[in-house]
Structures are given as structure tokens and as C-alpha cells.
Amino acid sequence: MPRSVRLVPVMAATTLLLALTACDDGGGPDASGAPGLGDPYFPKAGNGGYDVSHYGLTLAYTPQGNRLGGTAVVTARATEDLAAFDLDLVGMDVDEVTVGGDAAEFRRDGQELIVRPSGTLTEGETFEVRVRYSGSPRTITDSDGSKEGWLRTADGALALGEPNGSMAWFPGNHHPSDKASYDIAVTVPKGLTAVSNGELRSERTAGDGRRTFDWHSAEPMASYVATLAIGHYTVTRPTVTRTADTGAGAARNGVLPVYVAVDPSQVAAGRDVLARLPDVMEWADTNFGPYPFSSAGAIVDRPEDAAYALETQSRPVYPGAPDLETFVHETAHQWFGDSVTPKTxxxxxxxxxxxxxxxxxxxxxxxxxxxxxxxxxxxxxxxxxxxxxxxxxxxxxxxxxxxxxxxxxxxxxxxxxxxxxxxxxxxxxxxxxxxxxxxxxxxxxxxxxxxxxxxxxxxxxxxxxxxxxxxxxxxxxxx
Structure with missing residues (x-):
């Protein structure tokens, strides 16, 4: 991620969470997961006591008034007995929380959404948290002065999450050590497009002209590289042919689904560099090994929409048409940062x-x-x-x-x-x-x-x- 402001087997996420969690009260009727994972730089990021496997987000956004609302379904496994646990969520109004289909008590404390289920969750138990929420998502200013979280644009919004911005638009375990799969369905006003990570599974239009875009990311993803871009885009689907890989990123019939969304003002300026996507990916495959994801692409917004490019998983975000070196940089991040993600x-x-x-x-x-x-x-x-x-x-x-x-x-x-x-x-x-x-x-x-x-x-x-x-x-x- 070039910031313009400053310019062995896979280890399971559960093991990482247990290693990072500094507090464990030993279980019991009042056992609570830690409100942070003790990261050296962001000690309140993430939460102890559970490991998320999947996020299901069903959202609707109206740019006029900057109104976002919907439901987040978080599927997780308890790594200790839990009478209560935290989710990271900054701003927004929480209307209802259920755990396993039963109403749960909840309260807010800064970025912590503290949830108390109707019964204690036992170590090893898989559970589902459903959070219904709404409001105006915030833009977060980092300690280096850069902006992340929910960035409003001229025709919509852009969600960027490094390091902690994703907690501005959905509740979760927002530390890179807890990766999960994602399904993100977003409904937007007529004429707008909603772009996220992974593959576009469906696109449908309601009677009032509002459109819903369903995105699916099967491979594990850290929340800081989740993205959502809403606005007017020129969409292309260039062909990237690959040698079939036997890993999780296997291409279907040797063709990798690609989705490139470009703000109309950037189409001409970005044409030459974006046309090199097949070349850059082939070069990266040769140097770094098989591409680790089942889709690829790019999101190009206006230069004023963000101050930096970001390696959002499978679909990097660029503030204006990228130069070739930046394009190579963010493509390389798909291996180093997105697939191989830092512990802290x-x-x-x-x-x-x-x-x-x-x-x-x-x-x-x-x-x-x-x-x-x-x-x-x-x-x-x-x-x-x-x-x-x-x-x-x-x-x-x-x-x-x-x-x-x-x-x-x-x-x-x-x-x-x-x-x-x-x-x-x-x-x-x-x-x-x-x-x-x-x-x-x-x-x-x-x-x-x-x-x-x-x-x-x-x-x-x-x-x-x-x-x-x-x-x-x-x-x-x-x-």
C-alpha cells in the first residue's frame, strides 16, 4: 500500500488468536473474551475468545445522507468458554443482536460492541451472531494523518480498511490474524454499481430500479483488505488465461474471472496500464508462484477519492489511473499481504x-x-x-x-x-x-x-x- 501521506504449513487463525490473546480468565459463568488481541501497535484491534470463519453482509446504501444499513451475520467458533464477547464496530447504531437465533444483550464501549448471549458458549462450539445496524459510517483519521474507513465520494462511497477502517462499516474481529470467507450483498440506487472482493455471483434489479450486487470471496481474507466501492463505473472483464492450479486459487477451465471497475473520468488515462493486467499477473505467477485467489481485477476511482492505493484482496483500489510500478506493487500484495498475511x-x-x-x-x-x-x-x-x-x-x-x-x-x-x-x-x-x-x-x-x-x-x-x-x-x- 503506497501511502501518499508519508510515503512450513499454514498456521490456523485459531492458533494465532490464542497466541495473541493476553487475557484469559479461565472460563466460568462470567468468562469473557479479551476486548483486544494485544497487537504491538493496535492493542484494542480484534477480540479474544473466538475465531471467525465467515462474514455474511446484507447491506443497503443511499449516498444522499450517507445512510448505510443492513445485517451482518458472523459465524465463529469459541476458543474458550464465553459468557460474553466483543465485536469491533465504530459509530453506527445497533438495533438488534442475536446469538444462535436468540436475542442477546449488548452494549457499546468505544469501538467495542459487547455481546452477552442468553447462555454460555462452550469452547469448540460454533455459533452465529446476527447484528442489525444502521447509520452514517465514519471516516477514520489514522495516526499518520491518512484517511480510512468509509470515504464519501462524488457519486457514492469507498471503504478502505488498513489498518482498522473496516470496523467503520461492519462489526467483526478486526485484526489481520483472524481471516474468514465473505459474502457481501449490497443494494444501491438506480444507476450505481457496488463493487467488492471476489466473484460477482449475481446482479439483480428491483421494480424501483435499485440494484443488488452479490459478491463472494471463498478464500480466507483479513478484514483490512475487504472493500466496497459504490458509484458510477465503467466495467470490463478482460480475459486472463492461466495454467490450472491444484490449490485453492484454481482457475476454472484455465480462465480466471476478472472484474475491472473504473470511474468514467479515469478510463482513458488508465487504459494502457490496466491492459497490462494479464502480463503483470503472468509475470507474478512466474516469480512468486500460482496466483492465490479465484478472481482478480481492479477498482479505479478519482484521485480525490483517496490519498493512496490499497491492496484490497483480489481487486486493488487505485486513486486515479495507476502508474505501472504501483500496479505491479499492488498485484504483488496479493501474494504478500493478502494471501500471506502478517500476524501483527x-x-x-x-x-x-x-x-x-x-x-x-x-x-x-x-x-x-x-x-x-x-x-x-x-x-x-x-x-x-x-x-x-x-x-x-x-x-x-x-x-x-x-x-x-x-x-x-x-x-x-x-x-x-x-x-x-x-x-x-x-x-x-x-x-x-x-x-x-x-x-x-x-x-x-x-x-x-x-x-x-x-x-x-x-x-x-x-x-x-x-x-x-x-x-x-x-x-x-x-x-
Missing amino acids: WQDMWLNEGFATYAEWLWNEDEGGAGAQERFTQLYDHGEDEYEDLWAFPPAKPPTAAYISDSPVYQRGAMVIHRIRTTVGDDAFYDIVQGWAAAHRHGNAGTADFTAYVEQQAPDEDFDEIWADWLYGEGKPQRP
């Missing part, structure tokens, strides 16, 4: 370092500056463009306000390049593709990554890379 927000460099390095690789393969040239230029003159380049190590941003700053992106890419020059190209691409495959649709952190690299190249010494480039303060010595 301290692992953000794994998303951005890989996606930034993908830009370097693309230019190298297209006959432009090589990755080594980019590395050397950054080392020698990087402060000219990125004043804070050496301000902190990529794996240790000082606070949440810095997780989208240049050390996370540029120094993160430099770490990846140092691995490449240490092991050589053949071993490097084995590591990259193996990492993406080992944690496909899962979560992984920095310690997992460094251990994986060392395991794959046991004869190499990575101590200097980790100590000086990944975790070290200041500018490392020239390699």
Missing part, C-alpha cells in the same frame, strides 16, 4: 518490503534499472528522496504512526535484496515461492520469515542482515 502490524514490512521489491524485479525484467542498481542508489542517495530512510529499522517502527513510512517499504526491499545477493538467484526464487506456498491463506510474522530463510539456506550466514538491516538502528555499513 509490526510485521508490516513483510507486506511492503516484498511489494516494493517486486517493483525492482519488474523493472529489471523489463530492461530498466536492475535491482542492484536500485539498491545502490538508495544506499548512496536515498535520503534525497526519503528523508527518514535510516530513521528506524523496517521490523521496528517506533509507533503505529510510522508503519507506512519509507523504512518499512524501501529498507524492507533492501532486506529482501540482501537475501537475494547472499543466496543467489536460483535459491532466492525458491525461497520466495516456497514462502508464499508454505503460508498460503495464512498468517506469518518476521520470526517465521527469518527462520524459513535460514532453513532453506542452511549454509549461509544471515546474522548481519537480520542484525543490521532488519533490526539495526541507523545506516548499515556498505555490504
